Amino acid sequence: MNPVQINLSSQYHKNADSPDPGVYRQILEPGMRFRRTIVFLILITVLLTRVCGQSTPSADSGMTQYTVTRVVDGDTFWVDDGSREGLKVRLIGVDAPEPRNSGFKMKGYFGSESSAYLSQLLDGRKVRLEYDVSRHDRYGRTLAYVYLEDGTFVNADLVKNGYATVMTMPPNVKHAEEFVKLAEKARKQKRGLWKPAPSQPID
Numbered sequence: 001m002n003p004v005q006i007n008l009s010s011q012y013h014k015n016a017d018s019p020d021p022g023v024y025r026q027i028l029e030p031g032m033r034f035r036r037t038i039v040f041l042i043l044i045t046v047l048l049t050r051v052c053g054q055s056t057p058s059a060d061s062g063m064t065q066y067t068v069t070r071v072v073d074g075d076t077f078w079v080d081d082g083s084r085e086g087l088k089v090r091l092i093g094v095d096a097p098e099p100r101n102s103g104f105k106m107k108g109y110f111g112s113e114s115s116a117y118l119s120q121l122l123d124g125r126k127v128r129l130e131y132d133v134s135r136h137d138r139y140g141r142t143l144a145y146v147y148l149e150d151g152t153f154v155n156a157d158l159v160k161n162g163y164a165t166v167m168t169m170p171p172n173v174k175h176a177e178e179f180v181k182l183a184e185k186a187r188k189q190k191r192g193l194w195k196p197a198p199s200q201p202i203d
Helices: 021-057 111-122 154-160 176-188
Strands: 065-071 076-080 087-091 126-130 142-148
Touching: 065 111, 087 154, 111 142, 111 154, 142 154, 154 176
Parallel strands: 087 142
Antiparallel strands: 065 076, 065 126, 076 087, 126 142
């Protein structure tokens, strides 16, 4: 018996049941075209979002300026936002002592001075508001970092000069480290509220 010869050439595997390469392309191309379309749409959406965000100045982008109408205390004030009531703003990351007894809060040491300082800094002037993660507190006040037209960072200025202490409330922690450093420096230099109260002995 003659040994059986097996043809291992590529021609042996090519038969009538083997699909033509063009068939594979017809099967794969629709899926590839769909994926490419999805990617293209995603890219267009991202680009449009960026363009719209850059071309439309708003309070969210920190471009709008407001006129301060009234200072409540050392860390809260009102601005004219075009509404009947106005916008009540609470400075992020800082806490000034109370200037007066109100509700459950007692007047704090250096409270009057802190309130007077913020009034001198802000009354009738234009400010720019910058926001963090959380936009409002539980009282409905707008939480913001505040800048004067000359670039003065109001939140930092209060801490730096001892008119407010640091009060970090996550998730609004963008400038927390900066405020802590400024407070430590003000404490060492005994600025503002870090000065001993009249009834306290000086070390």
